[in-house]
Amino acid sequence: MTDSAAGSDFATSGTNRTAPSQGRTGPNHIAVVNKIRDLFPRDTVKCLAVWLKSSVETARHRIKCDREFSLDDIVKLLHDPHGFQILKALMDRAERKPRWWLACEPLMELADVERMAAEARRRVRQAVHNREGLIDALEAEIRRAQAAALHDEEFARAHVDALRAMAGMVAAKRG
Numbered sequence: 001m002t003d004s005a006a007g008s009d010f011a012t013s014g015t016n017r018t019a020p021s022q023g024r025t026g027p028n029h030i031a032v033v034n035k036i037r038d039l040f041p042r043d044t045v046k047c048l049a050v051w052l053k054s055s056v057e058t059a060r061h062r063i064k065c066d067r068e069f070s071l072d073d074i075v076k077l078l079h080d081p082h083g084f085q086i087l088k089a090l091m092d093r094a095e096r097k098p099r100w101w102l103a104c105e106p107l108m109e110l111a112d113v114e115r116m117a118a119e120a121r122r123r124v125r126q127a128v129h130n131r132e133g134l135i136d137a138l139e140a141e142i143r144r145a146q147a148a149a150l151h152d153e154e155f156a157r158a159h160v161d162a163l164r165a166m167a168g169m170v171a172a173k174r175g
Contacts, residue, residue, distance in 0.1 A: 025065040028090055032077070033063055035089035039082055052076050084108050138167045 040047035049059035052073055061067040069077070077086045088108075091101050145160040 025068050028093060029065060029068045031089045031093055032069060032074075032086055033065060035085055036063070036077075039085060051080060084112070135167065138163060142167065 036048055036051075037044050045056055045059045045063050048054075048063060049056045052059060052062075053076070054073075058067075062069055062073070074086075077083060080086075088105065091097065091105070094101070142160060142163045145163055
């Protein structure tokens with residue numbers, strides 16, 4: 001059998017597989033799968049299917065290491081907001097880290113921290129806004145109850161006292 005015959009035999013192979021079987025998936029594939037499992041511990045296969053825009057069955061084959069990721073799959077993973085984590089999982093396996101990676105990794109970690117801090121600030125602003133809205137609603141309800149008390153003092157007094165107590169608790173938590 002010559003080299004050209006081997007090449008043509010491979011090209012006309014009767015198998016319909018598009019990627020190596022589990023016995024031939026490499027450590028890079030396993031590193032990517034482990035990172036995906038870390039990122040999405042629940043419903044990993046479904047999340048990967050959405051991420052790759054593929055079927056659940058295809059995603060299951062990738063997660064079970066039955067088939068390796070295609071280059072297009074890796075590109076989709078890297079283009080995602082979680083792409084840096086995938087790249088980091090692959091680069092952690094490198095025996096010698098390239099100089100560009102040694103500069104890039106801390107900058108990307110800093111960007112992640114800044115993104116998380118911005119999200120935390122947004123959530124704090126939202127919580128403060130919600131609390132202020134609650135206080136405004138309670139004060140408006142107290143004014144309504146006080147106005148009702150002018151007409152029927154016995155009926156409204158307990159309601160006004162309860163609202164004042166609630167407003168006091170919210171204000172105490174605020175301070």
